[in-house]
Amino acid sequence: MVAVQGGVLTATLNRPDKKNAIDTSMIDALLAALERADLDAAVRVVALRGAGGDFCAGMDLQELLASADKTVEENRRAALHFGEVFLRMRGLPKPVVALVQGRALAGGCGLATGCDLVLAAESARFGYPEVQRGFVPAIVMTLLKRSVGEKVAFDLAAxxxxxxxxxxxxxxxVSRVYEDSDFEEQVAEVLRALAASSASALALTKQQFYQLEGMRFEDGIRLGADVNAVSRTTPDFRAALQAFLKK
Known part of the structure; x- marks a missing residue:
């Protein structure tokens, strides 16, 4: 379920009766929403949330059970299809924000971790319990390890x-935690602020941020100089600086 308002595209995982478990149709819908966000200049930020009381409890267990009878190659294609969601989120030149209430578990926790910002209600819960079901958090492990480091990531995954x-x-x-009572008000303010920010500055910030992964210190400084130089030539920079100097 997708809605656009005030520069924010909100994609809602809409299977509340299944705790918003991820199935093939939901993956297709997420990819379509991310493509729409990429192509629509009016969209400045993407918000991802769950319908009902939970964010997402992970992959659909019926689909997972059916996959036990498929070939390794068939399962690899299905896994890569899900992996494409994370690649699209990372490549989108707009912030993707997870709004987490209730449980974000397994692949659902991976979806949240794959976002650029994670805003959580105080009562929310996060985890990667795949091993308890004889499964592996394989696709999302890359995100987990980069987010929390080696020792903590192994602890959570194992x-x-x-x-x-x-x-x-x-x-x-998680980026920020808010009390349940004012969660909606607080996250709305964050989304409004992001939507009001310079689109070019946010795009350059996101691009540089992830390019720095694994880069040598010297190369990171050089990349920063390149981004700095480009950002000075954007219309947003000129307009914002002129407006500030007139105050």
Whole structure:
């Protein structure tokens, strides 16, 4: 389910009766929403949330069970199809923000981790319990390790323990935690601020941020100089600086 308002495209995982479990149709819908966000200049930020009381409880268990009878190659294609969601989110030159209430588990936790910002209600829960079902958080492990580091990532992936929102924030899985009572008001303010920001500045920020992964210090400084130089030539930079100087 997709809605656009005030520069924010909100994609809602809409299977509340299944705790918004991810099936093939949902993956297709997410890819379509991300493509729409990319092509629509009026969209400045993407928000991802779940319908009902949970963000997402992971992959659809019936589809997973059916995959046990498929070939390795068939399952690889299905896994890559899900992986494409993370590649699209990372490549989108606009911020993608997870709004997490309730449970974000397994692939659902991966969806949240794949976003650029994760805003969580205090009662939200996060975890990668795949090992408890004889499965592996394989696709999302890249995101997990980069977000929280080697030792913490292995702990979460190997034990499947579930974290409270404050615990997840302390470990680096969550950007901000808000009280349940004013969650909607707080996240709306963050989304409004992002939508009002310079689109070119946000795009350059996101691009540089992820390009720095694994880069040598010297190369990172050079990349920063390149981005700095380009940002000075954008219309947004000129307009914002002129407006500031007139104050």
């Amino acid at each position: 034990t499947g323990r579930v974290l409270s929102a404050p615990e997840a924030a302390e470990l680096g899985l």
